[in-house]
Amino acid sequence: MSSPPHDPTAAARAPAVRWFGRMQLLRLLGKSERTMAWRVADPRVGQELVLVLPRVQPADAAAMERWQQSVRQASRLDHPLLAAVVETGVQDGWPFVAYDPREAATLAERLPARGVPALEAVEWTTQLLQALAYAHEAGLAHHDLQPYMLLLSDGGQLRLAGLSVAIEMAHVAGDPPSSLRTQRAAAERDVLACGALLHLLLTGQPALEEPDIGRVIVRLPPVGREIVRLPWSTAQPVPEPLRAIANRATDRQERQRYRGARTLLRALEGWQQSESSAGGGPLTLLADRLRNAGVLPASPGGADRAARLAMMERGRTADLAEVVLDDLALSFELLRLVNSAQVRGAQISGSGPVLTVRRAIAMMGLDGVRRAALSLRPWPGPLNETGATDLERLFDRCKRAGRVAVALRPAGYDPEVIYLITLMQNLGRLVVHYHFPDEASQIRRLMQPAPAAKPEEPEEPGMTEEGASFAVLGVDIEVLGAAVAHYWGLDDNVLVMVRRQPLATNPRSADGDDDLLRAAASCANEAVDALSQPAPRVAAALTRVVTRYGRLLDFGLRELQEALQSKTTSPLAMTSTGMMPLETEPAQPVSRLRS
Numbered sequence: 001m002s003s004p005p006h007d008p009t010a011a012a013r014a015p016a017v018r019w020f021g022r023m024q025l026l027r028l029l030g031k032s033e034r035t036m037a038w039r040v041a042d043p044r045v046g047q048e049l050v051l052v053l054p055r056v057q058p059a060d061a062a063a064m065e066r067w068q069q070s071v072r073q074a075s076r077l078d079h080p081l082l083a084a085v086v087e088t089g090v091q092d093g094w095p096f097v098a099y100d101p102r103e104a105a106t107l108a109e110r111l112p113a114r115g116v117p118a119l120e121a122v123e124w125t126t127q128l129l130q131a132l133a134y135a136h137e138a139g140l141a142h143h144d145l146q147p148y149m150l151l152l153s154d155g156g157q158l159r160l161a162g163l164s165v166a167i168e169m170a171h172v173a174g175d176p177p178s179s180l181r182t183q184r185a186a187a188e189r190d191v192l193a194c195g196a197l198l199h200l201l202l203t204g205q206p207a208l209e210e211p212d213i214g215r216v217i218v219r220l221p222p223v224g225r226e227i228v229r230l231p232w233s234t235a236q237p238v239p240e241p242l243r244a245i246a247n248r249a250t251d252r253q254e255r256q257r258y259r260g261a262r263t264l265l266r267a268l269e270g271w272q273q274s275e276s277s278a279g280g281g282p283l284t285l286l287a288d289r290l291r292n293a294g295v296l297p298a299s300p301g302g303a304d305r306a307a308r309l310a311m312m313e314r315g316r317t318a319d320l321a322e323v324v325l326d327d328l329a330l331s332f333e334l335l336r337l338v339n340s341a342q343v344r345g346a347q348i349s350g351s352g353p354v355l356t357v358r359r360a361i362a363m364m365g366l367d368g369v370r371r372a373a374l375s376l377r378p379w380p381g382p383l384n385e386t387g388a389t390d391l392e393r394l395f396d397r398c399k400r401a402g403r404v405a406v407a408l409r410p411a412g413y414d415p416e417v418i419y420l421i422t423l424m425q426n427l428g429r430l431v432v433h434y435h436f437p438d439e440a441s442q443i444r445r446l447m448q449p450a451p452a453a454k455p456e457e458p459e460e461p462g463m464t465e466e467g468a469s470f471a472v473l474g475v476d477i478e479v480l481g482a483a484v485a486h487y488w489g490l491d492d493n494v495l496v497m498v499r500r501q502p503l504a505t506n507p508r509s510a511d512g513d514d515d516l517l518r519a520a521a522s523c524a525n526e527a528v529d530a531l532s533q534p535a536p537r538v539a540a541a542l543t544r545v546v547t548r549y550g551r552l553l554d555f556g557l558r559e560l561q562e563a564l565q566s567k568t569t570s571p572l573a574m575t576s577t578g579m580m581p582l583e584t585e586p587a588q589p590v591s592r593l594r595s
Contacts, residue, residue: 021091023051023098030108030148031055032212034166037106037148042086042098049086050106050151052162053096067095067167074140074163081131083151083161099161101151107158108147114235115204118242119275120156125198126268127158132190133261140164141186145193146213147200191258192217195249196228202246203234220252227252241271244463244470253450253460266439271474282475283483289435295336295484296329296434297381298373300392305330309370320369321357321416325571328395328423328430333372334360335420339489353490356416387437394433397528398426400564405524406571407563408555410516419571422521424498428481436473443468443477464503500525506548516552523549527560 018025022044029037029050038051058064068088075085075097083099090096107124115121128150132142142149144166151159168186196213200206207228210216219226228250230243238246245267251257258264273284298305308323324330338360339353354360361369380388405422406415433440446468450460462468469477482495490498493514501507501522510516523545530541546557555563 020051020094020096023049025051029106030146032144032146032214034144034214035146035149035162037146037162039101040098045086048101050083050099050101050161051096052099052149052165053094054165054167056167057093058095058167063167064090064095070140070164071095071097073138074135077135077138077140077163079131079134081127081157081159082135082163083159095165097162097165099151102153102159104151104153104157104159106148107150107152110152111147111201111204113204115200115202117236118202118238119272121198121201121236122242122268122272123156124150124152124158124201125194126265126272128160128197129194129261129265129268131160132187132194133265135163136183136187136190136261139183141183142166142190142193143168143186144214145190145197147197150197187261188257188259189217191261191264192220192250194261194264195246195257198246198249199228199230202230202236202238202242204236207250220250222254239271239275241274241470241474241476244467245271245474248446248471255450256446256463263442267472267474269474271470274475274479282479283487285473285475286431286435286480286484290484293381293435294329294375294377295332296376296430297379297383297391298329298376299327299395300379302327302373302376302379305373309366309373312366318358320361320366324357324361324369325416325419327373327376328398329376330369330373331357331420331423332427333376334364334369335490336488337368337372338363353494355420355494356414357420358416381434383434383437387433390437390440391430391433394426394430398423398430401426401521401524401528402571403566404527404560404563405521407566408523408553408559409520410553413513413517413520415571418517418520421494421497421517422524424481424485425478425500425521425525426481427484427498428477428479431480431484432469432473432477439472442472446471497521501548507552510552519549519552523553524563527564531564 020038020040023040023042026039026041026048029039031037033055035052035054040049040051041047042049054067058067068090071085071088075088083101085097086100087098088096116124128145135142140163142160142163144162146162149160149162151161153159168182193213196207196216206213207216208219208226210219216226216228218224220228229247230238245264248256248267249258249264258267270285274282276284305323305327309320312320312323324334334357335354354363364372380391383391402419402422405418409415409418429440432443443465447462447465449462463471466476466478469475473480478499482499485495485498497514497518499518501519503526507515507519507522510519526548527542527545530538530545533541542557542560546555546560550556550560
């Protein structure tokens, strides 16, 4: 057989073989202003590697030494979500790091143009944040997070390459690279880059149509003036809580952004848990803490209260109810006990929920109330002094809202029922303040308006409570409260009443007792919230409350102001019906709404 004719142009058409030292450059994986990454073949180890190197050479020998120290430190970090370093070195003046890809492709190679489903995007982002948090806590930052730095296996495991490879462009106010301020600023830049990556995962398109995430960051405040927010229409649906998290991660106000990898990680994990029906939904955020620390601690003065209970004999229900209602935790604990499936199934099968402390006392007896009081964690539980002060302030605020609701209630409705429903509309806020004090502080901070940049400009509005709780916890505070109430055994009608009226609605009419009680409790809570506004805004905020609820509940601004100034300490003091002795309390639960 004759050989094929020689083609003199074949050699010219064949791609030139390029080398970096002994490594053959196979294909460019990606590049930015700071770094580039190549797929290379290394004949010494007999496998393909991922080669990452900076786009700028170190300025001098001292800078080269700093770079080498940093990448050597990074190579010693042992974490399953950090790519394994095979070699670090310098070739022809260019420092480099080679990684073992373990059959993984980069995120840039795998990401479809329409993005990925929300749960998948969050799973990858949380893996990245776990790796970053570990590195940040070791004093290292990445400096140039890009899609080609993320190695993604077929099974969905993500590993981060390129840690500390990029040459740092600048330091904070002339501080050296090792200063805490410089490290903190670099870590915050990494977290901002994670926000841009999450935007890319959810939309499939780079933010600001800029593939280089480093350039996106430069175009955001405080350096630039661009805004990065998720579009309302995306190929993959984005749930509202996740949208709030993603938008906060790239917020144009620096003060609103996530400062640390673990803060953003907690928000995304909270959303994951709340989305996971198999894992118990929103309650999984609280399950372990509820078991270890209870729903709430006994209110301040719990020891004196317990002593009073110990000395009480069987007597009038009102006397005992007064003591119980003075302690939010004890009131809630009695409602939990008597509404649990076991108790209701054994004692009041087929009846509705118990919504008064009086009825709970009748069912449990004085000994049961004493045991419930002794089961509470002493004040302030695991909280530090600041957290305890914040929670005590919230207790007082909730009680005040309860008194306002009793004062404004339509004629004929049991004051204790409406008082407890008003308290339960704050159940989510209370458990978040107790079990997540740092997150509660973040939520309050995000809700505060920002000062105007210039005197003539309006101040920047803060987030709504719902948006802030989405951004911090990944779930609405009210959803957490409803989940706890459901866990207690309260039925669907009650679960509706313990959710406040949405601020976007104006309740003009009520379909029944449940709607009316929900509106009265919501009105009282909104009125007390209005008092926390800056002084010049209080009057307008109270007027909005009257506009929303005045017609339905038949009150005006004067009546609302009188209710807010009420000094009555107990709802039982505001009722016109006498309380019966404990031993003669009726057998059926007091779940009726009218006295």
